[in-house]
Amino acid sequence: xxxxxxxxxxxxxxxxxxxxxxxxxxxLQTSPGDWTNxxxxxxxxxxxxxxxxxxxxxxxxxxxxxxxxxxGGSLTVANSGIVNFNGSYVFVYTSDVFxxxxxxxxxxxxxxxxxxxxxxxxxxxxxAGGKVSVSxxxxxxxxxxxxxxxxNIGAGSDGTSFYTLSSWDGGNQGVINIAGATIGFxxxxxxxxxxxxxxxxxxxxxxxxxxxxGNSDALNxxxxxxVxxxxxxYFRxxxxxxxxxxxxxxGKVSVSxxxxxxxxxxxxxxxNMDAxxxxxxxxxxxxxxxxxxxxxNMTGAAVTFNSSADIGGQANVNxxxxxxxxxxxxxxxxxxxGSLLNLVFDGTELAGLDWALRWLGDHEATxxxxxxxxxxxxxxxxxxxxxxIFYNAExxxxxxxxxxxxxxxATMSLLTLGGLATLIRRKRQ
Numbered sequence: 001x002x003x004x005x006x007x008x009x010x011x012x013x014x015x016x017x018x019x020x021x022x023x024x025x026x027x028l029q030t031s032p033g034d035w036t037n038x039x040x041x042x043x044x045x046x047x048x049x050x051x052x053x054x055x056x057x058x059x060x061x062x063x064x065x066x067x068x069x070x071x072g073g074s075l076t077v078a079n080s081g082i083v084n085f086n087g088s089y090v091f092v093y094t095s096d097v098f099x100x101x102x103x104x105x106x107x108x109x110x111x112x113x114x115x116x117x118x119x120x121x122x123x124x125x126x127x128a129g130g131k132v133s134v135s136x137x138x139x140x141x142x143x144x145x146x147x148x149x150x151x152n153i154g155a156g157s158d159g160t161s162f163y164t165l166s167s168w169d170g171g172n173q174g175v176i177n178i179a180g181a182t183i184g185f186x187x188x189x190x191x192x193x194x195x196x197x198x199x200x201x202x203x204x205x206x207x208x209x210x211x212x213x214g215n216s217d218a219l220n221x222x223x224x225x226x227v228x229x230x231x232x233x234y235f236r237x238x239x240x241x242x243x244x245x246x247x248x249x250x251g252k253v254s255v256s257x258x259x260x261x262x263x264x265x266x267x268x269x270x271x272n273m274d275a276x277x278x279x280x281x282x283x284x285x286x287x288x289x290x291x292x293x294x295x296x297n298m299t300g301a302a303v304t305f306n307s308s309a310d311i312g313g314q315a316n317v318n319x320x321x322x323x324x325x326x327x328x329x330x331x332x333x334x335x336x337x338g339s340l341l342n343l344v345f346d347g348t349e350l351a352g353l354d355w356a357l358r359w360l361g362d363h364e365a366t367x368x369x370x371x372x373x374x375x376x377x378x379x380x381x382x383x384x385x386x387x388x389i390f391y392n393a394e395x396x397x398x399x400x401x402x403x404x405x406x407x408x409x410a411t412m413s414l415l416t417l418g419g420l421a422t423l424i425r426r427k428r429q
Contacts, residue, residue: 025051028081031059035067048093049073056080056104063087066110069097077104082127089113096120102130111140111163114149114174122156136161136186143167144174144193155180155199164207168192168214178203178225188231191218197225202248206230213240213269223251232260232284235269235294243276252276257306258283264294264313275300275320288312292339304328311377312336317356319346319382326356333359335370335377343380343400345387355401356380362391363398371400 026043033040033054040061046052048070054061056079066089069075074097077083081104088110095117100106105127112134124131134141141162143151153176161184167174174193182202188210189195189203195218197203202225205211210231213219216238219227228248233255245252255261261282263271273280273296281304287294294313300320308331317326323346335341343356357378359367367389370378378400380387385402392399 025053027053027055028058028061033059033061035061035063036065046075047073052076053078054081054083054104056082060084066091068093070094073097074099075106077101077106080104083107085109091115092117092119098132100130100132105129106132108132108134108139110135110138111142113142113145114151115142115144115146116149118150118152120152120154122154123160123162124157125160131156134160134162136163136184138163140164140166141176141185142174143176148173150175150177153178153181153183157181157183160184161186161204163187165189165195166192167195168212188212191215194218194220195227196220197227198222199224201225203227204230208232209234212236214238216240219253221251221253226250227253229253229255229259232262234262234265235271236264236266237269239270239272241272241274244273244280244282245277246280255280255282257281260284260286261296261305262294263287263296264292268293270295270297272297273299273301273303277301277303280304281306283307285309285315286312287315287339288336292336298327302326302328304330307331309333310336311339311341314340314342316342316344318344319356321346321348322350324350324352324354327358329357329359331360333363333366337377339377341370341378343378345380345383347382347384349384349404351404353399353401353403354383355399357400358397360397362396364389364391367398367400 024043026041026046029042030040036045038044048068049072052075054077060082062084064086066087067085068091070093073094076099078101083106086109090108090112092114093116097119107127122131124133125136127133139162143149144167158181164187165185167176168190177196178201180199180201184204187207188205190212192214208231210229211233213235214237218240219242226248243252245254246257248254259282263269264287278301284307285305287296288310292313297316299318302325309329345356367378369375383402387402389400
């Protein structure tokens with residue numbers, strides 16, 4: 001497969017050079033027409049830089065191979081014309097390549113590569129007038145894998161699904177703009193560039209490994225749009241700020257309560273979550289790789305990890321004014337030697353229990369070992385009272401926090417509050 005792709009790419013370069021020398025206008029004159037048969041066209045078989053016309057009054061054009069459209073190249077399909085690209089790939093190296101009138105169609109069996117320029121397309125999963133049809137099980141959408149490229153997808157593409165999305169290359173210059181359409185990617189997306197959603201756009205990412213991010217500010221959603229993620233997310237480079245939720249919510253990325261969240265598993269990466277993610281639950285957190293360069297910042301967000309959490313870089317839990325909770329761990333937990341979990345309290349003394357970390361079960365010994373000065377993997381600051389690590393048998397959580405007795409909160413009974421305070425005093429002795 002690797003040799004096949006390389007051969008195809010080499011052929012692309014040869015055809016592009018050949019096309020540059022013979023740029024012309026050519027139109028279908030035989031139906032059904034073969035894209036590669038010179039006799040079926042008014043000025044020879046289409047070349048990458050040609051202006052190509054398929055008029056339905058003549059008929060249908062078919063291509064078994066992989067077409068290339070280079071600088072100046074274009075395809076216009078009109079008057080109930082049909083073009084079938086039946087090969088594995090369609091390559092676009094220039095802007096405004098496809099024009100399809102409402103009575104005509106372009107049908108693509110394989111993947112589409114937008115490698116340069118700016119193009120605006122209406123897609124569908126079945127042959128339809130004015131659109132480019134693609135396969136939800138075979139068509140990968142690739143934007144900017146060899147340099148700057150932009151693809152605009154509008155409301156006319158609503159309901160279309162592709163196999164996968166990729167905007168990943170060394171330059172991270174692929175941009176996908178989706179406005180007013182619900183678009184699916186059956187096996188997820190790899191974002192090395194940017195995905196911008198506006199006007200009520202929805203992107204559904206399927207697959208077990210649903211989202212890979214390799215660039216800063218890769219996901220941009222307006223307040224009317226959303227991304228729904230079925231599986232795991234990997235933030236592998238850059239700095240990203242994302243609002244998460246557990247149900248589809250405008251302006252947010254929805255995840256399941258067992259989704260994996262991986263930050264920095266292949267090098268430096270930072271993920272910021274603020275109050276917009278308050279209350280969200282994941283299954284697994286990992287910021288672990290050999291460089292220990294993954295950073296996750298949770299500011300004003302009480303976040304829960306239900307299965308496991310492994311800190312191999314740095315995790316910062318930052319309370320905002322009035323916040324009395326923080327990070328909840330309901331499964332296994334570890335901090336790699338040399339890594340850090342840092343808790344910052346809001347500095348305001350409020351009534352009752354104020355905690356920045358709690359871990360299901362009795363884990364006093366482990367957390368105290370992490371917090372020991374000679375270890376230093378667990379630190380905290382900003383609390384108005386002394387912070388303790390203590391286990392509360394009533395709810396079966398080990399807390400890192402403190403209790404204020406002024407005044408008694410309505411939600412905590414005197415018995416419970418007094419019992420916790422006594423427990424903390426006992427632990428300090």
